[in-house]
Amino acid sequence: MTSIQSNLQAVRRRLAAAAAAAGRDPAGIVLLAVSKTWPAASIREAVAAGQHAYGENYVQEAVHKIAELQDCALEWHFIGPLQSNKTRLAALNFDWVHSVDRLRIAERLSEQRPGSRAPLNVCIQVNVSGEQSKSGVAPGEVAELAARVRELPRLRLRGLMAIPEPSRDASVLRARFAVLRAVRDELNASGMGMDTLSMGMSDDLELAIAEGSTMIRVGSAIFGNRVRAGGAA
Numbered sequence: 001m002t003s004i005q006s007n008l009q010a011v012r013r014r015l016a017a018a019a020a021a022a023g024r025d026p027a028g029i030v031l032l033a034v035s036k037t038w039p040a041a042s043i044r045e046a047v048a049a050g051q052h053a054y055g056e057n058y059v060q061e062a063v064h065k066i067a068e069l070q071d072c073a074l075e076w077h078f079i080g081p082l083q084s085n086k087t088r089l090a091a092l093n094f095d096w097v098h099s100v101d102r103l104r105i106a107e108r109l110s111e112q113r114p115g116s117r118a119p120l121n122v123c124i125q126v127n128v129s130g131e132q133s134k135s136g137v138a139p140g141e142v143a144e145l146a147a148r149v150r151e152l153p154r155l156r157l158r159g160l161m162a163i164p165e166p167s168r169d170a171s172v173l174r175a176r177f178a179v180l181r182a183v184r185d186e187l188n189a190s191g192m193g194m195d196t197l198s199m200g201m202s203d204d205l206e207l208a209i210a211e212g213s214t215m216i217r218v219g220s221a222i223f224g225n226r227v228r229a230g231g232a233a
């Protein structure tokens, strides 16, 4: 077994233990392997260990890997910031986009999603950390954006995504995840029918699962520490 494969097993054990601690069915929590900056060869190691869904942050980088790995029939999630000039490539190549934070981006994704493919699954990114984070919609503005996104014909609104500001304080992180869950519950009470809470990463997946995460996005705990943080879009 390679180190990626044993890391993957360890993450799956963490997921299962966190689900058990929260009294939840682990089958209700999808593991996304965040493969940004890692080559197709690393992804193939994870594929061989049964990992199906991958998260990428940089459109251009991802497009090459998606083409290289076409034989594996994987599920691709775009989780990074999305500029309008990259929406076409995202709409052509991904199964999900987690980072919709304005109507213009959603409209472009819908217009550019090929008719030959299933509607693009999207999440609205919510800023759960207030002034400490710039990306995402304020919790109070999600309802309006969600209502508009839901009308777009080639998108399917699945849920909400958040990246809390880094903190060593578990209670702060947990409170941020609770905000996302509360916004989702409120919107679902008005009939939105969202099934996805995309929250939790290598360092905080247990807290996110305790607060109801249905999709954790795990990079370094699977692939190791990134060689280049950041990287070109």
Ligand SMILES: *Cc1c(COP(=O)(O)O)cnc(C)c1O
Residues within 6 Å of the ligand: 034, 036, 057, 079, 080, 163, 201, 202, 203, 217, 218, 219, 220, 221
């Ligand atoms: C890089 C990244 C992750 C994974 O982070 P790790 O700490 O490496 O698990 C998850 N979500 C987003 C949006 C990211 O950019």
